[in-house]
Amino acid sequence: MGCDSCSSGSCSNNDKSGLPPGMLQKYKLSIDRSDGFLVWIETERGPDGEPMMCQHCKELLGKIREMDAGNSRVWGVVFGHQELKPLYKEIYSYGVETLYEVHDKALSIYHPEAYAENIAQIVIRTEPAVILFGATPRGRELAPRVAALLDAGLTADCTGLELNDRELLMTRPAFGGNVMATIRCTTFPQIATVRPGTFPVPEPVGDKRGTVIYWQNASCTLKDILSSEIKETAGEDISRAKVLISLGAGVKKESIPVAESLARKLGGTVSCSRKLVEKGWFGQARQVGQSGKSVAPEIYLAFGISGAIQHLAGIGSAKKIIAINTDADAKISEVADEIIVGDANRILKELERML
Amino acid sequence: MRYVVAVKQVPDTTLIDVDENGNMKRAGVPSILDPYSEQALEVALSLKTDGDTVTVVTMGPPQAESALRKCLENGADEAYLLTDRAFAGADVHATARTLAAFVEKFVDDASLLLFGKQAADGDTAQVPSEVAQMLGREQFCYCVKVSKEDGFTAVQDYGDEIRKCRVPEGSVLSVSEGDVNRRLPSIARYIEASHIEIKKLDRIALGLGAYSVGMNGSRTKIVKSVNVRSEHRGTVVDGSDPVKAAEHIRGMF
Structure with a gap:
């Protein structure tokens, strides 16, 4: 024809x-050029102020390796200066082959406009099929800006990724976690932000090598920052805990120290449901669920949690869920591996004494 | 000065229930002004002084008028409803494109564009940043405090960092849960608000092509949606004896 x-x-x-x-x-609608993955390597300040690679970037890189079996290229983009050098080895060990470092002292600090412009330019250069961001506050601010620059589709806060050739199928909970919607982008590049704690952190490959490319910062949009203070996040990060002692409305206030002590003995952390945050017993950093954090522990012990759908949306990645509840028909029984019918407060106390 | 607040009408998510098949029972659930939008409106109203205008805008079906009416009662001065059959099924991209077109054409002189941090139903929180980029303006997300001293300043909460920035005029702000003092509108205000006309704009009025908006202008597509409520049930263990139950749990470690 x-x-x-x-x-x-x-x-x-x-x-x-x-x-x-x-x-x-x-518009690169059907040609075979867009290929590979690009990940924004988010960094955070370590205990001595040195930059560290965020945990969720490792999760993303691990997932890419699992989906793609190492056929496509993997790019990373990182912002900063000299201080990033010690990170290179670690970034390569999780699977980044080519690391674009936007080399500018001013960009050691997060500036959404400048970050977005540089990422978009690197995307135009590298033509990846998929761009991934962690669904952290910064990632969720940056990704839409990049998407608008590239006129690309974006799926926010995904909890599942699947690769069909170069097409990415993104799954996210919708309508308060009642429905899992699978979404695809109609154009390349496909952009997604992924909830931290959704995928397991992979084992690094120690001797992996990569290339770093210094990228000239071409943006001059910098924010006029008057002050910035680092907020101490109280306690440990629940999204990384291996064991979680999670407390809900069925737990009395006296049981909180017991749970804290039990968590220490088991090498875990205490988390909670939304109800206890509303009561003011815990800060929001400890909340599990759709408006809190997604968690992926080996064992999730839910004491006195009935399991609202929003809560269940946050524990989908837990390996084993044990619910301790007086009501055997509580909603949490739909996802729990085991439901122990009994008084959560007394069982918590006994368990703490026993260990 | 003119403050523009983009609001959304959402189903009251606190009242949503599911039937035994896990489908959402939508019927009978009232639509309300999104609580996050209300926060953004409150911020705009707190900044407003004599001679300033607060404009509210929403994209939605004709019924969304009630959300705008609520905003007017709360103290907004004018309201625009972007409504067109062609807008249906819009994703983040198409929504942002529509809102950006509205801003460019009708309220380009806005001092600040305010959004709620996210919508209670969709939870994506992506529209403000896309609008900001499409308009080529700076964005300030997760604002917990916005003030006007020497120009505007905003305090942003990034979870691990509290940042205070100078905000250039015309910027896009998303307002996170912050302290807003709510005043109940007076009866007089109710009556006054009921006389304000809500201006309706369709696709043509915004100068947008049919392939820029709604489903056609979207860059994402829902392939399938699955009800996640399963019939799965864990094993039930008797825990009436706390000691035995505790021993049982210990056995798992």
């Missing part, structure tokens, strides 16, 4: 899409 869009036969548009000549190429 010839070209319908011109009669002279001078254009070489042989595809059957019926689009004006050149459009498919210009």
Whole structure:
């Protein structure tokens, strides 16, 4: 079949899409060029102020390796200066092959506009099929800005990724966790933010090597920051805990120290449901669920948690869920591996004494 | 000065229940002004002084008028409803495109554009940043405090960092849960608000092509949605004796 869009036969548009000549190429709708993955490597300050690679980036890189089995290229983008050098080895060990470092002292500090402009330019250079961000406050601010720059589709706060050739199927809870919606982008690149704690942290490969490319910062939009203070996040990060002692409305206030002590003995952390945050017993950093954090512990001990759908949305990645509840028919029984019917407060106390 | 607040009408998520199949029971659930939008409106009203205008805008079906009416009662001065059949099924990209077109065409002189941090139903929190980029303006997300001293300043809460920035005029702000003092509107205000006309704008009025908005202008597509409520049930263990139950749990470690 010839070209319908011109009669002279001078254009070489042989595809059957019926689009004006050149459009498919210009917008990269069907050509096989967009390939590979690009990940924003978010950094955080370590105990001595040195930059550290955020845990969720490792999770993302691990998931990419699992989906793709190492066929496509993996790029990383990191912002900063000299201080990033000690991180290179670690970043490579999780699977980044080529690391673009936007080399500018001013960008050691997060500036959404400048970050977005640089990421978009690197995307135009590298043409990845997939761009991934952690669904952290900064990632969720940055990803839409990048998406708008590239005129690309974006799925927020995914809890599942699946690769079908180069097409990414993204799953996220919708309607308060009642429904899991699977979404795909209709154009390349496909952009997603992924909830931290959704995927397991992979084992690093120690001797993996990569290349770093210094990228000249081409943006001059910097925020006028008047002051910035680092907030101490009280307690440990629940999204990384291996054992979680989670407390709900069925637990008395006296049981909190017992739970804390039990958590110490088991090498775990105490988390809670939304109800206890509302009561003011815990800060929001400890909350599990849709409006709190997603967790992925080996064992999740739910004491006195009935299991509202929003809460269940946050524990989908837990390996083993044990619910201790007076009501055997509580909603949490739908996801729990075992439901122990009894008084959560007394069992908690006994268990703490026993260990 | 003109403050523009983008609001959303959402089903009252606290009242949503599911039937035995896990489907949402939508019927009978009232639609309300999104609580996060209300926060953004409150911030705009707190900044407003004599001679300033607070404009509210929403994209939605004709019924969304009631959310705008609520905003007017709370103290907004004018309201725009972006409504068109072609807007249906819009994802983040198409929504942002529509709102950005509205800002460019009708309220380009806005001093600040305010959004709620997220919507209670969708939870994506992506629209403000996309609008900011499409308009080429700076963005300030998760604002817990916005004040006007020498120009505007905003305090942002990034979870691990509290940042205070100078905000250039015309910036896009998303307002996170913060301290807002709510005043109940007076009867006089109710009557006054009921006389304000809500201006309706469709796709043509915004100068947008049919392929820029709604489902056609979207860059994402829902492939399938699955009810996650399963019939799965864990093993039930008798825990009436706390000692035995505790021993049972200990055995797992």
